[in-house]
Amino acid sequence: MSHxxxxxxxxxxxxxxxxxxxxxxxxxxxxxxxxxxxDPLAMDYVNLLAPPSAAHPFGTDNFGRDVxxxxxxxxxxxxxIALFATLFPFVFGTLVGAVVGYVGGTPEAxxxxxxxxxxxxxxxxxxxxxxxxxxxxxxxxxxxxxxxxWVFYARIVAAEVKVQTRLDYADAGRAMxxxxxxxxxxxxxxxxxxxxVVYWMTDMALAILLGSSLGYLxxxxxxxxxxWGVQIADGKNFMATAWWISVFPGIAIVIxxxxxxxxxxxxxxxxxxxx
Amino acid sequence: MSGPVLRxxxxxxxxGQGAQALCAVDGVSFDVGPGxxxxxxxxxxxxxxxxxxxxxxxxPAGGHVAGRVEWQGRDVLAMSEAELRGVRGGQISxxxxxxxxxxxxxxxxxxxxxxxxxxxxxxxxxxxxARSRELMDLVGIPDAGRRLDEYPHQFSGGMRxxxxxxxxxxxxxxxxxxDEPTTALDVTIQDQILHLILxxxxxxxxSVVFVTHDLGVVSATCDRMAVMYAGRIVxxxxxxxxFAGPRHAYTRGLLGSIPQAGAERSMLLSIEGTPPxxxxxxxxxxxxxxxxxxxxxxxxxxxxxxxxxxxxxAACHNAEAVAAAGSPVRSALADG
Numbered sequence: 001m002s003h004x005x006x007x008x009x010x011x012x013x014x015x016x017x018x019x020x021x022x023x024x025x026x027x028x029x030x031x032x033x034x035x036x037x038x039d040p041l042a043m044d045y046v047n048l049l050a051p052p053s054a055a056h057p058f059g060t061d062n063f064g065r066d067v068x069x070x071x072x073x074x075x076x077x078x079x080x081i082a083l084f085a086t087l088f089p090f091v092f093g094t095l096v097g098a099v100v101g102y103v104g105g106t107p108e109a110x111x112x113x114x115x116x117x118x119x120x121x122x123x124x125x126x127x128x129x130x131x132x133x134x135x136x137x138x139x140x141x142x143x144x145x146x147x148x149x150w151v152f153y154a155r156i157v158a159a160e161v162k163v164q165t166r167l168d169y170a171d172a173g174r175a176m177x178x179x180x181x182x183x184x185x186x187x188x189x190x191x192x193x194x195x196x197v198v199y200w201m202t203d204m205a206l207a208i209l210l211g212s213s214l215g216y217l218x219x220x221x222x223x224x225x226x227x228w229g230v231q232i233a234d235g236k237n238f239m240a241t242a243w244w245i246s247v248f249p250g251i252a253i254v255i256x257x258x259x260x261x262x263x264x265x266x267x268x269x270x271x272x273x274x275x
Numbered sequence: 276m277s278g279p280v281l282r283x284x285x286x287x288x289x290x291g292q293g294a295q296a297l298c299a300v301d302g303v304s305f306d307v308g309p310g311x312x313x314x315x316x317x318x319x320x321x322x323x324x325x326x327x328x329x330x331x332x333x334x335p336a337g338g339h340v341a342g343r344v345e346w347q348g349r350d351v352l353a354m355s356e357a358e359l360r361g362v363r364g365g366q367i368s369x370x371x372x373x374x375x376x377x378x379x380x381x382x383x384x385x386x387x388x389x390x391x392x393x394x395x396x397x398x399x400x401x402x403x404x405a406r407s408r409e410l411m412d413l414v415g416i417p418d419a420g421r422r423l424d425e426y427p428h429q430f431s432g433g434m435r436x437x438x439x440x441x442x443x444x445x446x447x448x449x450x451x452x453x454d455e456p457t458t459a460l461d462v463t464i465q466d467q468i469l470h471l472i473l474x475x476x477x478x479x480x481x482s483v484v485f486v487t488h489d490l491g492v493v494s495a496t497c498d499r500m501a502v503m504y505a506g507r508i509v510x511x512x513x514x515x516x517x518f519a520g521p522r523h524a525y526t527r528g529l530l531g532s533i534p535q536a537g538a539e540r541s542m543l544l545s546i547e548g549t550p551p552x553x554x555x556x557x558x559x560x561x562x563x564x565x566x567x568x569x570x571x572x573x574x575x576x577x578x579x580x581x582x583x584x585x586x587x588x589a590a591c592h593n594a595e596a597v598a599a600a601g602s603p604v605r606s607a608l609a610d611g
Contacts, residue, residue, distance in 0.1 A: 105337065168377040174333055175452075176364030176391050176442065186390070190534075192380045 015266025021259030028072055029079035036069035040226040049242045059244035061234060062267040067244055071252050078256065081138070081211035081220075082204040090200045093153025095247040096195065101161030101192070102152065102184045111158065118151045128219060145210065149203070153196050160192035179230045194271045202265030205257040210254055228253050257259065279306035280482055281330070281450060287323075288329045295384035297553040301323045301506040302342075308452065312476060312483045312512070316490065316529070320550050322506040323486045327452050331363050335436040346450075365395040368443035372455040374435035384490075385423035388442050395446035402558075410441040413478075415471060433464035438470065444475065444531040451476075451483045457492060469496050490533050494518060499586075502526045505551055505561035508580060511585035513540050518604050522589035524568045531603035544603060560592065568593040568600075 030037055044064035052059045058067035100111045118126070130144035164170060165188060173183040208228075214220030215229025223230055228249035235245025288300035300322045307313050315323040329340045330351065344351040346362060354362065363369075371377035379387055388407040392398050398406060411419035414437040427435055436456060443451060453472065459466040473496055476483055485497055493500050494514060501511040502525065510523040521527040531544030548565040551557060557564055562575040570593060578590045583598075591597060 159412070163430060168371050168373055169379045171328075172371060172377045172439075172442075173379075175369035176362040176365070176394065177332060177362065178390065178394050179360060179484065182394070184392075187379050187382070191379065 009060050012266045012269045014157075014262040015270060017069055018259050018262030018264070018266055021255060022263060025075055025079060026058065026260060028037075029075040032073040032076055036066075036072040038066040038069040040065065040070045040073040041224055042066070049238065049245075051242070052244055058248045059242065061179060061231075061242070061245045062238060067248050070226040070231055071228070071248050074228050074231065074252065075256075077138070077225060077227045078208050078211060078253075081141075082208050082256075082260070084142050085145040085207040085211060086149065086203045087198060088142070089149030089203070090153055090196065092146075093150035093155075094157045094189070094196055095179055096150065097154035097157030097159075097196075098161050098184050098189050098192065101158035102165055102180070102188060103226040104162070104165075110160070111154070115151050115155050118148060123148060124213065127214070128217070131214065131219045136222065138221055141211065141214055141220045144205065150225065152203075153199065156196050156199055157189075157192055161188050164188045164191050194268075198264050198271070201267060205260035208253060208256055208260075212249075279308050280347060281344040281484075282306040282343075283330065284343040285574070286308070286326065286329055286340065286344065288325050288334065288340050289337060290335075290337050292337075299338075299506055299553060300329060303506075303508055305501050305508065305511065306502050307482045307484060310476065310480055310482055311499065312473070312485060312497045314493040314500040315484060315486045315503060316488065316500055317503035318550050320553075321503040323488075323503045324454055327369075327454055327484060327486050329453060332359065332368065332369060332510075333363075333369070333437075334400055356483040364391055364443075364448070364524050365446045366448055367450045367452060368446075368448040369452040369454065370436070370443050370456050372441045372458050374459065375427065375448060377439055378435060380427055383424050383426055384430070384438050387438075388423075388445055391445035406445070407441075410445055411438075413444070413475070414441045415467075416441070432460050433468060433519070436460060436464075436468050440468075440471065440475070444479065447479060449481050451481055452486075453483060454486045455488070458486075458487070458489070465492070466495075472496070490529060502529065507552070507558050507561065507590070509562070509591070511580070512584075512589075516584065516587050519602055520555060520598055521602055522583045522587065522594040522598055523562075523591040524593065525562045525567045526533070526589075527597055527600065527603060528565075533604065560590075568596050 042065065045062065046064070046112065047056065047060050048064045049062055050056055050060040056066050056068065058071060060066055061070070096111070100108050126148050127261075130147060131140055134140035134143060161184070169186060170183060173187050211220050211226070212229030212232065215227045216233040218233070221227035221230050223234070225237045231249040232246045238245055283306070284304045286300055286303040287297045287298065289298050291297055303326055305313065315326060317323045318350065325334070328334055330344050332340055332352065334340065340352055342352065348365065351359065351362060358517055378582050385407055388410055389403045392403045392406055407423060408419045411423060416434060416437050427438070428438065430438060451472070456472070457468050460468060469492060472483060475481070485492070487493060497514050499512065500514050500517055501508045502517070503509065504525050510517060510521065510526045517526060521530055524544070527543065528546040532546065534543060543608065546565055551561060559579055560566070560569070560573045563569040572592050576592070578592050580588045580590045583589050583594055
């Protein structure tokens, strides 16, 4: 089957590059111990704040912990944040959006006002407020992001489904005697979900930023856990003397975020082309 | 011929509410016999498509249907949602004008055919696969096994309409509603699709209601025709009778506007003006402002459908004058 590699080559470059970055990230996240040279929590009091060297390529922090090992182990938590903080909003928002877009009328009007109410607040402020009420920690952070985040997916999907509902094949489905549930979820949704999937990829990048921000503020992952936001916060007092504590986790955030963005762009290109 | 399978009485379809309500279909009545092909003819906006969709209560939001639509003795308009779902696609199927938009672009054809079988039959997976292959053969799509796994965009316009027909026929309906099924196709393909529908009518013993603005299609395919204008039926009868001797000035105008290949060269007649908007239907006969035969009574009193000859009804005050003027259609079509 010689046409398969050729098809793979014809995929847009952003998709391939983003996919490669995320594949590597996922592998590191799954097996951090296999690539990290040290235990991320092991302290070495002889080498406090050691600059990058052959023994510690990314240097050590103020407890003598190896920054490279901590950055690699943080993949586990940060990739989880990317997935868990967006999975519920994606699934729930898509379902709500599909139903609201299909039904229209009063439910749609009510939904519209809920969306207005949520997007009135800056996203981060709303999430911080909810986490403060629930208490800091990863679990509560997921809840807070979920409560707010589904709205954006629902709005995207509702608009798409509304467009699809007016097309002939939706009428054809009704003319064939299919149930409403079948028409919405089997026929309309697959046609309407593309923008939501693309947004999902972007949202994962945003979730990592948000998770790191909350970690930095002490509301997300808690020290001594290895998480990029926490690490950047750890290093902020040593920026002038030991820049490596904060800079390397920052680079990890940039690369991972770039991976998701590229994947989203590439996916949008492929899915648009297919229409 | 036994009694009609579909009996429509005083069908009224309105959009909107209260004073702003617009009446798109105004008191339409007709029958469809077993195995019969009925043509609903009219200009754009005459209410023919809305009539067809009203039969299955397939209206956009805000539409309301009143009257009676008796399908095998049961009133479709009084059915529960669940009963209606059983009739739609199972006993009465519908095909649409645009086969591209009426098929789901992201599902392979096989899935879309099996979808109907899943909804209306007890066939298991193996049975559904066998049946969908059989249906592809039935509607004349070669290489069914391979083409079943293709997507709608991989089919040409005529083939897509065949797929649409295969889906509509999946559960052996007894009535096929066809909403301008050939308008979007080129002429040679039109002819193939029309023949396919007629062949299937014979093979499956079903009735067909054809909505079209193309009188050529009507003369080639229909047994009876009903001409609609401004939401009402203005003339109804056997196709041969209506073509040979139209009794309504509007029908006569329509027939006069068909170009006739092969006939002696003559002036094409056209009907002046455009059909009235739903919000401004003139009093009396709705056609009177455009009618060459209009008299005083036409502007004041709305004519009712009256029996002009056996099974030939028309709603025209001046039916005799129209009949005396004769049919503008010469030879070929009327004899066809």
